[in-house]
Amino acid sequence: MSWEYNWTDWQAMADVVFNVGKKTSANNKKRFFQYLFIYCVLLTGNSYLYSYFIEPFTTLIALLLIATVFLIPRLWHFRDVVFTVFVLVLSLIVRCFAGGVGISTFMRFAMTITLIDIAIKVDEGMFLTRLLRVVCFLTVISSAAYFARLLYPSLYQVLPLYEFASQGVYYSMQVGTHLSYHTKGLFLICMREDEIRNIGIFTEPGLYQGVLTAVLFGMLFMSNKFQYSKHEQTFSLIVLLVGIATCGSTTGFLSTIGVLAFFALSIGRREAFASRLRLKRTLSLTAVILLVGLAVDYYIRADQSILSVSFFNKLFVDTTNGEVRADSVNVSLKMLLQYPFGVGFDTIQNAKGALSVGAGLFVTTAALGIPFAVAYLYWLLAPILKSDLGFWGICAFIFIYFNFAFSQSLILTPVLVSISIYYALTGEGAKRDEDSLALQYTR
Secondary structure: OOHHHHHHHHHHHHHHHHOOOOOOOHHHHHHHHHHHHHHHHHHOOOEHHHHHHHHHHHHHHHHHHHHHHHHOHHHOOHHHHHHHHHHHHHHHHHHHHOOOOOHHHHHHHHHHHHHHHHHHHHOHHHHHHHHHHHHHHHHHHHHHHHHHHHHOOOHHHHOOOOEEEEEEEEEEOOEEEEEEEEEEOOOOOOEEOOEOOOOOOEOOHHHHHHHHHHHHHHHHHOHHHOOOOHHHHHHHHHHHHHHHHHHOOHHHHHHHHHHHHHHHHHOOOOOOHHHHHHHHHHHHHHHHHHHHHHHHHHHHHHHHOHHHHHHHHHHHHOOHHHHHHHHHHHHHHHHHHHOOOOOOHHHHHHHHHHHOOOOHHHHHHHHHOHHHHHHHHHHHHHHHHOOOOHHHHHHHHHHHHHHHHHHOOOOOOHHHHHHHHHHHHHHHHHHHOOOOHHHHHHO
16 A cells, blocks of 8 residues: 555545546545544544634534434444433433533533544544544644744744634642633644644643544554555654654653553564564654654753653642642542532532642543443443453553543543444444455454
């Protein structure tokens, strides 16, 4: 498979949009719509476009998607429908007895899960490959902009991108401070005026690294389910690792170290040893080059370098961020012990006060109760535990998910949830369609 395949895939998207040449084939339309839905799935991971412009329409979008999947039965999945209905019923029960939970909780779950279902079912066999390509495409753009700003600090002022006011929460001595700043870009890249870190299209680097480390996990532990050449595999690994480094997220560094460690432990314990060994060598070479780059960056920029700002300072100097997230977890667990069947989001937020940051899984569990945690974790992890990831692959998935769940307020991290749903869908799909592309790649 050559690089030409990639350009053909992207050309198909342009053909559908602009109707260039002859009438586009059904296969080209399938490619275009799968890319479109994958992009929409990524937007739900608290992108600027979603958080500042689309979120008010979540209920409408969710209702349209629900109507679509019921009109086209092949697009919905019984297991996911049962879980989202359970979230709806649980939200109504907590609202009746404790308050603080609205229909928006259900709508957010329904919208995200339905988008993922549709994105996968458009073409199960190509979903992971196209997900990788979309993420790498966006990462190349954001990484290029990051390095361009290092060379030309005034780049933000001269870029002719859409500009809007946004807010962030920063912590000093455990006191939350809301700061307003200007942000440019929406669809392919976002950048803040006073912050150089690579945030992609998302509202903060931690969310972006959640996407990048999850895709890296997929490349390492699910490589037999991707359709790419050796050159594209190498290029994609480099792009992902550079993206993770330029995010400057401590959570991202920890997740990456964990994934690489579990991958190293898995070498030789699974089939396709030669292929995985070659992947390990490529990854090792890329990691060494990246570490040299980080060292050079540290030598040149010292206290402003990626290692200083995002790793050494946060782990050994200013530990406020970690303490705030730990406090969020502690408050949520205390409330859960007092109210095991949920107390609603309002009570949780009031109890946390200014420390309302991160720990999305713990906060949602405290709000909706232990039944939610049991159902959600079973829904998320059961397909992973039944998959062909192997022991170390399962450990890696659980590690990066809970690392993200501790540090971020987003509970439905788009790529990790997509991987879980992918295994649930293709596991049944293999039994229904013996000739499916997905099955051919898992044999």
